Amino acid sequence: MSTLNQASLRGVSAGRKVKDRIVQVLVYVAFLLAVIPLLSVLWTVVSKGAKRFDPDFFTHSLNGIGANDAGGGAYHAIIGTVEQVALASVIAIPIGVLTAVYLVEYGRDSRLAKLVSFFVDVMTGLPSIVAGLFILAFWLLLLGFSYSGFAGAMALSILMMPTVVRAAEEMLKLVPNDLREASYALGVPRWRTICFVILPTAFTGIITGIMLAIARVMGETAPLLLTVFVTSAINNNPFQGPQMALPLFIFDQAQRPNDVAINRAWAAALTLIVIIMLLNLVARVIARLRKPVSR
Amino acid sequence: MAKRIEISGLNAYYGKTRAIEDISMTIEPRSVTAFIGPSGCGKSTLLRTLNRMHEVIPGARVEGKVMLDDLNLYGSDVDPVAVRRAVGMVFQRPNPFPTMSIFDNVAAGLKLNGVRGRNRLGEIVEKSLRGANLWNEVKDRLNRPGAGLSGGQQQRLCIARAIAVEPQVLLMDEPCSALDPISTLAVEDLIASLKDQYTIVIVTHNMQQAARVSDRTGFFNLAGQGQPGRLVEIDDTNKIFTNPGEKATEDYITGRFG
Numbered sequence A: 001m002s003t004l005n006q007a008s009l010r011g012v013s014a015g016r017k018v019k020d021r022i023v024q025v026l027v028y029v030a031f032l033l034a035v036i037p038l039l040s041v042l043w044t045v046v047s048k049g050a051k052r053f054d055p056d057f058f059t060h061s062l063n064g065i066g067a068n069d070a071g072g073g074a075y076h077a078i079i080g081t082v083e084q085v086a087l088a089s090v091i092a093i094p095i096g097v098l099t100a101v102y103l104v105e106y107g108r109d110s111r112l113a114k115l116v117s118f119f120v121d122v123m124t125g126l127p128s129i130v131a132g133l134f135i136l137a138f139w140l141l142l143l144g145f146s147y148s149g150f151a152g153a154m155a156l157s158i159l160m161m162p163t164v165v166r167a168a169e170e171m172l173k174l175v176p177n178d179l180r181e182a183s184y185a186l187g188v189p190r191w192r193t194i195c196f197v198i199l200p201t202a203f204t205g206i207i208t209g210i211m212l213a214i215a216r217v218m219g220e221t222a223p224l225l226l227t228v229f230v231t232s233a234i235n236n237n238p239f240q241g242p243q244m245a246l247p248l249f250i251f252d253q254a255q256r257p258n259d260v261a262i263n264r265a266w267a268a269a270l271t272l273i274v275i276i277m278l279l280n281l282v283a284r285v286i287a288r289l290r291k292p293v294s295r
Numbered sequence B: 001m002a003k004r005i006e007i008s009g010l011n012a013y014y015g016k017t018r019a020i021e022d023i024s025m026t027i028e029p030r031s032v033t034a035f036i037g038p039s040g041c042g043k044s045t046l047l048r049t050l051n052r053m054h055e056v057i058p059g060a061r062v063e064g065k066v067m068l069d070d071l072n073l074y075g076s077d078v079d080p081v082a083v084r085r086a087v088g089m090v091f092q093r094p095n096p097f098p099t100m101s102i103f104d105n106v107a108a109g110l111k112l113n114g115v116r117g118r119n120r121l122g123e124i125v126e127k128s129l130r131g132a133n134l135w136n137e138v139k140d141r142l143n144r145p146g147a148g149l150s151g152g153q154q155q156r157l158c159i160a161r162a163i164a165v166e167p168q169v170l171l172m173d174e175p176c177s178a179l180d181p182i183s184t185l186a187v188e189d190l191i192a193s194l195k196d197q198y199t200i201v202i203v204t205h206n207m208q209q210a211a212r213v214s215d216r217t218g219f220f221n222l223a224g225q226g227q228p229g230r231l232v233e234i235d236d237t238n239k240i241f242t243n244p245g246e247k248a249t250e251d252y253i254t255g256r257f258g
Helices: A014-052 A055-059 A075-107 A111-124 A128-142 A149-174 A177-185 A190-218 A222-227 A246-254 A259-289 B043-049 B080-086 B102-112 B118-131 B151-164 B181-194 B207-213 B237-242 B247-253
Strands: B005-014 B017-027 B032-036 B060-068 B087-090 B169-173 B199-203 B216-222 B229-236
Touching: A014 A259, A055 A075, A055 A259, A075 A111, A075 A149, A075 A190, A075 A246, A075 A259, A111 A149, A128 A149, A128 A222, A149 A190, A149 A222, A177 A190, A177 B151, A190 A259, A190 B102, A222 A246, A246 A259, B005 B043, B017 B043, B032 B043, B032 B207, B043 B169, B043 B199, B043 B229, B080 B087, B087 B151, B102 B118, B102 B151, B118 B151, B118 B181, B151 B181, B181 B199, B181 B207, B207 B237, B216 B237, B216 B247, B229 B237, B229 B247, B237 B247
Parallel strands: B017 B229, B032 B199, B032 B216, B087 B169, B169 B199
Antiparallel strands: B005 B017, B005 B060, B216 B229
């Protein structure tokens, strides 16, 4: 200790101070650059969407509204989006989570697990229009079913699945092996260990991943364009007849050359963002209630 | 309830590597048997073969015979899950279930094995927590998370969880190595009080601990780096620490190596 030069402990050299400043400035600039587009999008959508963000918009469809008429709403599109995304979730979440359970708990490094993992990666990169084309070719043309919300939900579930698998897989891998061993050592069979120890421990993370997947497919337009068709009437039955969805509504209204339609498109965009934010909020509340306590 | 364990000609492998070689020994019921020896000599591996936890690791396998009274644990018709119910285990690092309360942690083994009824569970939980000397510290906060306890309390919680399913044998893999001296003392007292009912096997790196808590001590060693571990000798703890039969044991105990 006596050889330690006292002066060297005092003060930070000028060079380091400068570097510290430069890096600090760079980090803040990068943060601002990332936030500017986000805030600008939010501001544009809120300011333009607010014009038609009224009770009428949420209680009426566009049925009987002429090309240049004001009024009307997106009720049919909201119903469509909620039903299609709910159906897609019902299909994709169980398959996705169970695939992740297989990959982490059963497959480990087996050949089948590697193959599954490879195809999940391929599916992650699948362009969304291809999912729509697949359902169009398989469900509508080959099997002869007609346009419906359910066909759209199937296309969306194809896009959701890989995201759910990857998110759940990462979370399951984070569950410490100690807990599996603790459970096995109590004489608990593997499937009960998975249901009552491993999945609850990974629950928070899996929910977050699922929310991301839902938010992603909720904004998808292309696959729905090919599978649910477009309608201006309310159709509460997702299994029969063409439906509408919010992204389709936006796409449809935004290309019309008059202000009332464009204002409806903005209001629909705002609605979509609000729905996704509400879902995220709910997920966060659930996650907080179930959060495992760590010291 | 406590049972005798007879190990004969036991070999355990990780993939192609043999971790322990040709182990034979008898572990007496209602007594504490300690395994000591340098790191990597296969003490923990041997312990894990006694409740078929060894084979949980991918590629791991076991040859030989382990008799629990007159049942061969490695018989072809034996269910490893049932073996683990009869032979409980406490691990080196306390590992309470993070999503469960103190109560649920202790009740986990019972619930997951289908015991129902809050009253019945409550009785067993209290009995197990008393058995683990933890009841007085946690009785007012049974619904708080188990992971919120101190390290020593967590380890006693894990012991309570292990004895709640009323196993016939209790295996402890260095249960005190992550604990401070006071918590260690609490766990050692607990071991002493549990040996009336259970057959206890404890792996420890702390020779004073082996001398304090055990009735019999087995010394393990390995011939060299990469060689499988072997049992050098097993005898009454008193004899091992005062007048061991083998030179290697004496060298290890007196600190000349290891």
